[in-house]
Amino acid sequence: MRFLVKAEVSLKRGHFDPEGDVASKSLRDLGFSVGTVRVSKAYTIEVDARDPTEAKALAEEMCRKLLANPTKDDFMVEVLVIEGRTA
Amino acid sequence: MRFLVKAEVSLKRGHFDPEGDVASKSLRDLGFSVGTVRVSKAYTIEVDARDPTEAKALAEEMCRKLLANPTKDDFMVEVLVIEGRTA
Numbered sequence: 001m002r003f004l005v006k007a008e009v010s011l012k013r014g015h016f017d018p019e020g021d022v023a024s025k026s027l028r029d030l031g032f033s034v035g036t037v038r039v040s041k042a043y044t045i046e047v048d049a050r051d052p053t054e055a056k057a058l059a060e061e062m063c064r065k066l067l068a069n070p071t072k073d074d075f076m077v078e079v080l081v082i083e084g085r086t087a
Numbered sequence: 088m089r090f091l092v093k094a095e096v097s098l099k100r101g102h103f104d105p106e107g108d109v110a111s112k113s114l115r116d117l118g119f120s121v122g123t124v125r126v127s128k129a130y131t132i133e134v135d136a137r138d139p140t141e142a143k144a145l146a147e148e149m150c151r152k153l154l155a156n157p158t159k160d161d162f163m164v165e166v167l168v169i170e171g172r173t174a
Contacts, residue, residue: 002122008129023130027149034149035089035133042095042129043110046122062114062121 003047003055004081009068010040043067044080052079090134090142091168096155097127130154131167139166 011017017038024037045062049055056077063075098104104125111124132149136142143164150162 010129010131020130023154024132026153027132030149030152032145032149033135035135037133038131040129040131042097042127043107044097044125044127045111045114046124048120048122058119062117062119065117066113067110 001049001051002083003049003052003079005045005047005055005059005077005079007043007045007059007063007067007075007077008040009043009063009073009075010038012072012074015072052082055079088136088138089170090136090139090166092132092134092142092146092164092166093129094132094146094150094154094162094164095127095129096150096160096162097125099159099161102159139169142166 019039020037023039024034027034027037043062045059047055047058049058056079059077059079060075063077064070068075106126107124110126111121114121114124130149132146134142134145136145143166146164146166147162150164151157155162
């Protein structure tokens with residue numbers, strides 16, 4: 001079965017996020033009253049798996065092996081869609 | 088009041104996503120059975136607003152004015168946290 005999973009990779013708490021800092025400053029320059037901004041990356045992945053549990057485990061493995069940098073990133077995985085149905 | 092909002096900016100459907108294509112190829116090279124991969128960017132923003140409705144409206148305005156490129160990006164906004172409480 002084919003699943004749609006989402007893996008969100010974000011900087012660990014405490015890590016400096018220059019892109020977020022620039023976004024925060026730019027938003028304030030535009031007049032928005034904002035504090036900290038953090039930027040993360042989300043991968044929406046079509047993956048073949050037997051069931052949602054396996055799809056989630058595979059996406060976590062993808063994060064560990066490729067998508068996330070273990071020294072500086074956290075990741076969170078969710079199963080979005082199972083062959084056209086919302087999970 | 089201070090809110091935590093999340094603005095996810097993704098390429099409109101049909102737009103070429105080279106970063107996603109590279110991720111897909113790399114995952115297949117590692118042995119994962121994956122199809123299309125799409126990459127989007129998520130901004131987690133602390134924003135001052137009167138209520139969740141205003142917080143969401145402000146984040147949408149931030150996307151229109153700065154975070155999203157109207158010619159190629161879609162965006163989706165959700166309110167995550169209201170002063171320490173989950174929305």
